[in-house]
Amino acid sequence: MPDQSPPLHLAAALDGAGWHPAAWREPDARPARLLTAAYWADLVAEAERGMLDLVTIEDSLSLQSEVFDGPDGRVDRVRGRLDALLIAARIAPLSSHIGLLPIAVVTHTEPFHLSKAIATLDYVSGGRAGVQVRVSGRRDEWAHFGRRVPPEMHPDNLDEPASRLAITDRFDEAADYVEVLRRLWDSWEDDAEIRDAATGRFIDRDRLHYIDFTGRWFSVRGPSITPRPPQGQPIVAALAHRAEPYRLAARAADIAFVTPHSVADARWIIDEIRRAEADAGRGGEPVRVVADLVVFLDETTTAAQDRKDRLDELAGAGYASDAAIFTGTPAQLADLIGDWRAVGLAGFRLRPAVLPHDLAQITRGLVPELQRRGAFRSAYHGDTLRTRLGLPRPASRYASV
């Protein structure tokens, strides 16, 4: 019987050699190749082979660390990485269907620059661009920029008043930032370039618009220097663990990556986000809620568990994550996906514990299993990432009707 539920969305989160800290020591890992274009091109080709909706590429403006406020001094972990947006741009011409979402820190960067960079990623990928926005609370990142004094934060107690205020501010700033990204994407109407030889005009300037954004943290005049991108509005995503980011996702994002640890948890999170959407007066398409899972996948449960144990031993500690950790076979993961999505999840973003092993298990094990169950696409349809996510291409907010 054909599946009548909305299409399942699958994403892979790419980070270095994989999400487990000892991933780089696995036999098929290529830790000396992490800084090459070929490494990332191979991973994205594998993800595209599995017809995944999109990949995200991790990034931050500080060295990877297991402590909150600076580098951890560990020599047994992958440290150092490339700018995720440029990795996405570098592999865009080498792929043809998959969505590309680099992570971008919004706390220290210029919305004008990021807006045109993502618009350009949309051009070079033919309508497959997006961005996962991230706020920065790490003191070392603030010191790398040196422009502002970092707010007082207590990582051990994010609920005490100073921390709460700092978190609220950062996410409000991020919401302003996304608002500017979106206004700049709309600042050129689709048909602004007219090339009218008769009048000598390259553009119709009435179809270009100042955005005149003024907020607590910055103001931006516009218009963008880059014309409206192919998708009109590239996809904006955010990872959300608590009330403030839920509110950001509800106000500003197309996709919310969330970290439920059970079906009940997933149901609670979706309720929270829907409530936040209502509070924000969000109209149009609701945010797509996508659950993150770290995955250790092998042909048998024992093999997967043994591999995880071996990696944990190499790392010197049991692996812990903000997301739920799945250890088992692709078929068992397909079962879990079937159970969890029933509560209203649009899909799953899988964080491969080891690259390329667990990514190949997704594309060559999980995806065929889901296809057998009629639960996942057997071909790419639609030209753009928006289309695949079931999101219509919006008209520019500035276009006169």
Place this chain on the structure above:
Amino acid sequence: MSRPLKQIHLAAHFPGVNNTTVWSDPRAGSHIEFASFVHFARTAERAKFDFLFLAEGLRLREQNGLIYDLDVVGRPDTFTVLAALAAVTDRLGLAGTINSTFNEPYEVARQFASLDHLSAGRSAWNVVTSWDAFTGENFRRGGYLPQHERYLRARNFLEAAWTLFDSWRGDEILADKESGAFLRDPYPGAFRHRDAHFDIAGHFTVPRAPQGRPVIFQAGDSEEGREFAASSADAIFSRHGTLAEGRTFYADVKRRLPGYGRRPEDLLILPAATFVLGDTDEQAREVAHEVRRQQVSGQTAIRFLEQVWNRDLSGYDPDGPLPDIDPDLGEHTVARGRASVRMHRDPQATAREWRERAAAGELSIRELIIEITGRQNFVGSPATVAAAINDLVQADASDGFILVPHITPGGLEEFADTVVPLLQERGVFRSEYQGTTLREHLGLGRPQPLQRELQGAS
């Protein structure tokens, strides 16, 4: 007399958002679609050019308070296009202008270091500084700095970026699966930089780039700009393309190098140059004349005049005489943020000079502007153009040229097919790439990390 022939360096400038670019030509394609950039880059690489160059502008141009609509408008993001072009080219250098004013060193350094890794050592940065409040309205920190402060900040910015490029020495990553040591050094990329404009410290995220640092370009022409280039740049993007001016500039800049412990060949002089080709010199001149008329329409001529007069002159006939009224010497309001405006420091004198020229030649407004803004460096048959380029380089007027075609994206093809083979026959331009990195194409050494003492870097 018999010094060996100099090897010419050639680069391709993607046509920009000014009236050099003729968008009304039937052959003209998109300035935004990636296919245009691929076409242009592949032509340049087929011709064995040293690099491709992208300019940058961070606010749409305006005149009389309205977005300027007569030229190409709009461009993509420089870093994103260069990284994508690295996927469709193999040897071609990838150079871009990135403004130091509306960026932070940490971010720009990680973008260039990343681009250098992703292109396997082909990145170049044209460092510009253009501090105007008009462009600043698009950024968190707008503001204004006087000229001398601008150079200081640009210098400080570059020094900070160098500190970051050098913060990883290049031997930190072991990635030894057996022993479990990924790093040799527990705190790689440690840096601290403090000066009048920046106070930053911490750890850089990008390990040392294949070229060590991207190739550094500088474009300023002032005394400060020349010293800055002599101290810190690998190449100058100059505007002196003629024999006499070129030789003077070349000699002036190169003589400054020993003062910074550098050899003359450590800094290349590369003027921008336009070209028009024809089967014969005569035919090329005819085409060139037509191109000039396309570049300077009657409307465009009036807009140029307004930038000097600082007045709305839309009521004037471009085919008639120059205005009798004098320029408005008040605050410049016609074209905020435009470099062309700053070039005319004494508008009254410029107006007088232009009137005299127009009267002497019986020129209309349009004819005068065509003459005054003339910037066609090379016009002729392929043999004539090849000889002219070679003569200028061998005479030390430059080390090569950054060619600016007027048609996107195909404007480089004729040059690649007809002029390049003649230069190769003369033995003054490569027939194959010898190296893989841009520094190798340009004959520049690979910089060693500066040794800096770090206090409290942990």
